[in-house]
Amino acid sequence: MNTSRSESLGQRIRNAGKLASGERAVADYLQRHPEEAAISSAAKLGEVTGTSDATVIRTARKLGFDGLNDLKRSLVDHLARRRNPAQVLDDRVQRLRPGHGVLQPVIDAGLTLLGDVPALIDSTDWTRAVATLNDAEHVWTYGIGPSAAIADHLALSLRRAGKPADSWTATGFRLADELLRLQPAHAVVVIAPLRVFREIGIVLDHAHRIGARSVLLTEATDEAGETRADTVLPLPDSTEGAANELIAPLTILHALVLELVAAARTSAVEQYQRLNELRTEIAGTDLDISRLPEGP
Numbered sequence: 001m002n003t004s005r006s007e008s009l010g011q012r013i014r015n016a017g018k019l020a021s022g023e024r025a026v027a028d029y030l031q032r033h034p035e036e037a038a039i040s041s042a043a044k045l046g047e048v049t050g051t052s053d054a055t056v057i058r059t060a061r062k063l064g065f066d067g068l069n070d071l072k073r074s075l076v077d078h079l080a081r082r083r084n085p086a087q088v089l090d091d092r093v094q095r096l097r098p099g100h101g102v103l104q105p106v107i108d109a110g111l112t113l114l115g116d117v118p119a120l121i122d123s124t125d126w127t128r129a130v131a132t133l134n135d136a137e138h139v140w141t142y143g144i145g146p147s148a149a150i151a152d153h154l155a156l157s158l159r160r161a162g163k164p165a166d167s168w169t170a171t172g173f174r175l176a177d178e179l180l181r182l183q184p185a186h187a188v189v190v191i192a193p194l195r196v197f198r199e200i201g202i203v204l205d206h207a208h209r210i211g212a213r214s215v216l217l218t219e220a221t222d223e224a225g226e227t228r229a230d231t232v233l234p235l236p237d238s239t240e241g242a243a244n245e246l247i248a249p250l251t252i253l254h255a256l257v258l259e260l261v262a263a264a265r266t267s268a269v270e271q272y273q274r275l276n277e278l279r280t281e282i283a284g285t286d287l288d289i290s291r292l293p294e295g296p
Contacts, residue, residue, distance in 0.1 A: 009034075009078070010116040010236055012063040019062065022051040026059040030075070031120060032234055035222030038075035042068050078239065079222070092242050102242075109243035114251055116236035121252070128231045130259045132213040133158070136187035139165040140178075142203050143191040150191045150249055157257045162264065162271040171199050179203065184211035189253070192216065193235055193245040196223035204229045217249045 013019075013027045029049045030037050037045060042053035049056070057068055065071040133139055139158055143151035148169035158165035168178045179202075182188065188207045192200050196218060207214040208228035216229035219239075224232045233252060238245040261268040280286055 009063070009074070011112070011240075013119075014115070016062050016064070019059070022049070022055040023059040023062060025049045025051055026056050027063065028119070030071075031116075031237075032221050033225075034075045035079055038072050038079065078237065106242045109241040110247050113236050113238055113241060113243040113248055117248060117252065120234040120236060125231050125233060129215045129233060129256060132187045132215055132231060133163065133189070133256060134260055134263060136213065137164065137185040138183070139163055139187050139189060140168055140182060141165065141189045141191070142168045142200070144169070144171060144197060144199060146246060147191040147193060147249070150246055150253065151189075153250070154189060154191075154253045154257070157254070158260070160272060160275060161257055161261050161268045163260060168203075175199055175202070179206050182207060182210060182212055186212045188212060188214045190214065190216045190229070191249050191253075192218045192220065192224075193238065193249060194219055196220050196227060201227050217252060219245070 009031060013031070016027075019027060026045065026049050029045065036048075040048070042056045045056045046052040046054075060068050060071040063071070065074065139155070141151040141154045141158075143149070148167070151167040151169060155165040155167040168175065170178055188203060190200055190203060196216075200216075204214050204216065204227045208230075213231075214229050215231045215233065216224055216227065217233045217235055218224050219235040219237060221232060221234050235245075235248045235252075238248065
């Protein structure tokens with residue numbers, strides 16, 4: 001094997017250099033469907049990627065694996081790690097070099113993680129996600145645990161841009177009350193970086209059942225395939241580096257908001273102006289307007 005076992009699949013793909021079109025199709029499938037790939041034969045992988053078993057094996061070796069079985073073992077290890085947050089944290093710490101500082105490795109890992117995003121998100125899926133938010137009368141955002149902060153932030157950003165939006169962060173029975181507010185003309189954005197928990201599946205099922213559109217952001221694309229999400233935006237693998245799993249969804253959702261702002265720039269700017277006026281009224285002073293220094 002010519003690649004370190006500590007490297008993620010995304011890192012292996014980047015380090016492999018230029019891949020032929022068939023090899024690229026196989027590599028993209030491995031990133032988007034790791035669970036299916038982990039249990040598929042070379043012939044099956046060739047079939048679903050429109051290539052051949054020989055191309056699959058050649059791609060595995062180009063990515064630094066000894067062969068297909070070595071690749072599949074790596075995928076199984078990756079899937080198991082994603083389901084164990086304690087292991088993810090321990091792995092992240094072990095990859096840091098004691099005495100050499102933590103900040104720079106974390107920044108480097110974050111940049112690497114974001115670098116994987118363009119190859120993962122299909123332009124058609126992106127356009128569909130933008131249209132889902134743009135066409136909705138109201139957008140609901142949902143996240144559990146740490147993702148709840150991202151859901152709150154997205155709803156706030158959408159409101160500031162002029163799009164009616166609110167967040168859900170409840171689990172258990174309280175979630176049922178929230179779901180009663182969902183209407184067919186609404187949309188739901190769900191942030192589930194590492195796992196698609198039961199509540200997330202219920203939110204997406206309910207949206208589908210009443211005719212509301214939905215967008216799901218997740219690394220667990222294998223689990224996403226079992227939901228009724230209208231659009232899935234795959235997130236890059238964050239379990240094999242020092243970067244936090246919320247970096248990619250926060251960046252992607254910020255880009256989605258900017259897409260909406262760009263499509264309705266005048267109204268969005270007016271909304272922010274109203275926000276500033278209300279802040280000034282509340283503060284009783286020109287809170288957000290600093291006096292510039294006078295020239296010489």
